[in-house]
Amino acid sequence: MSVRTQLRSLGSVFVNYVADPVRDSPVNLAMARLVIAFYVVWKTAWIDWGIFMEVPFVAFDEYAFLFPTTYPQLLVVEKYLLLVSVLLFAVGYRIRLTGFLSGLIFGHVGLLRFSMNGSGGTTAIFISVYFLFFFALFASQDELSADGVRRTGQRSLDALITQLKSTTSTTFRADALKYSLLALGIIYFGSAFDKLFPDLQKFQPEWVMPYNLSRIVTTFHATRDQLFPFSQEVVNYPVLVFVMATTVLALEAGLIVAMLAKRSITPFILGLAGFKFSSIVLLGIFFGDAIVFFLLFFTWDTAYRRLVSSRRVDVVFDERCYFCARSLYPFKLLDVNDTMTFYSQSDLPEQYRNRKGIDYTTAMYLFDEDGNAYRGYWAFRELLRQLRVFAPLAWAMGTRPVAAVGERIYEYVAANRSRHFVCSVDFDAETEL
Known part of the structure; x- marks a missing residue:
């Protein structure tokens, strides 16, 4: 170099x-959300309001009204409400709600701490409140989150399949980080x-x-x-x-x-x-x-x-299954090196057609560069191995106890996906048309 x-x-x-608030990957926004959630937990988890209630101390009398003197136990409730809220925010669930709620509660915690100690470590809490509010305001831009996966339910099956198969680069805005x-x-x-x-x-x-x-x-x-x-x-x-x-x-x-x-x-x-x-x-x-x-x-x-591994893999999924397409969407977002190619049964490459022992209607398949085929549960494990950041999880999935349970769960979901999930495409009817 x-x-x-x-x-x-x-x-x-x-x-x-x-x-420039635009990136070619949603990873930065997701990691920033985890960082700010870690900060809130770090500044909150160690606070022992029980000790304070035994020996109350307020350095600035003008802020004494902030303390619930009648029901001081509310501070303990508030602490754990904040921790639950920010953990939901960390995984990206209802970011608009959990972000605003975490910001409001954390701001109150900051005021309480400032009334006792006006150091820089306390005033910094108010800076992070801005960050939480910005994440809440621009929650719709956070794709690599629980909300992002939930929003795939608003897209048609054809739109999801098109996005999975797309080879064009996608851009992602991060206005929350811009204003932060x-x-x-x-x-x-x-x-x-x-x-x-x-x-x-x-x-x-x-x-x-x-x-x-x-x-x-x-x-x-x-x-x-x-x-x-x-x-x-x-x-x-x-x-x-x-x-x-x-x-x-x-x-x-x-x-x-x-x-x-x-x-x-x-x-x-x-x-x-x-x-x-x-x-x-x-x-x-x-x-x-x-x-x-x-x-x-x-x-x-x-x-x-x-x-992310440079190994190229091909993934074959059921194009009639809405649940399958939604499940693969996060992998598409995380595949920043474009090492995964997604195929449905209607556009299979010649080398994957008519292979013995393979039924694409019963499970997802993954093929690596050496031509090895991985079915169902093991295909998902290979996808996690491909991303490497999930290596510990992939290792755990490979152990005998976890694999035994995981395979059974996958087979049950695959066999009952049309009953429990949306798989509404009539492939034969589409062929007749």
Whole structure:
């Protein structure tokens, strides 16, 4: 790989969705949904409202009204309601409802925590509430989700089959990430502005002066145990301290400029991430929330593309079965390298016709590059192996106990799909026409 190619690859580690919210895969949006759900669970699961109810403490009296003093047990109910809601949001079920509900409840949790502790780790909760609301507003764009699979029920069988067999590239919008990134850029720009204009009246560059950061470093080292006590030596290099402070300002203010100018945001994201890690070295504190937020805009689809197997497989399914087509739709979305080719009985290649022991009307079949045929349950397992990210699940499906149960379930569903699911196409009638 040439140096130019490596630099180009490095420059695209994070996506500038403000410049272009369209991707050729829905993977990024799905992964971002999982990241924000993880963040909400991380910030919520450890809260023990029971302890607080025993010894209530409110640092800001003006927010005391937020606490249900008459029925404090409601806080425990709220916590578990939030966890259930955000887990449903994580799998993409009723995103519009679960996203808004999670955002509202999480916002209330943030206000409660802020009334006790106004640290950066608490105020970051309000940033994630914006993200949840944006995901809810643009829920219809999230295809790789439970809602996306449910929406296939609104399409005709012919439309689904056409999409499965299509070889043309499809694009997917991610406006939730576009506006989330824009909100993050505005917040960082506001942070830089507040450092230079703390009273909104005049320019005060004291924040970037060497003595300011040196004083902060000295205070933290004098009052806290440090992992890197030698880092206090940085105060002896005022030029370095000044460069560090001005670099932070440039990164915070420049992020939104890069977005609007349609330039790469990767240098700014990496620089800000480096600033968060440098806080560990200099001050002994780490603001991990920002790192999680940055991961929302990571090029997950590029990393995922490298995981998908390059092995080409052919899948033959029952074109009269609506349920079969809907079941295969997520695999089509996840096949970012176009390694899967879908066929129905009416357009089988010659090499798959009249093969002994194969009845395409009873089960789905998968054929690999070596001509090996996999039927039913084992065909689904091969599809999961093809995607590799599901390797643990595919391995479990190959174990004897799981396979014994899985095969029986598949055979039952295949034999009764017209009774329990929609398989309404009369293939013989269509042939007569």
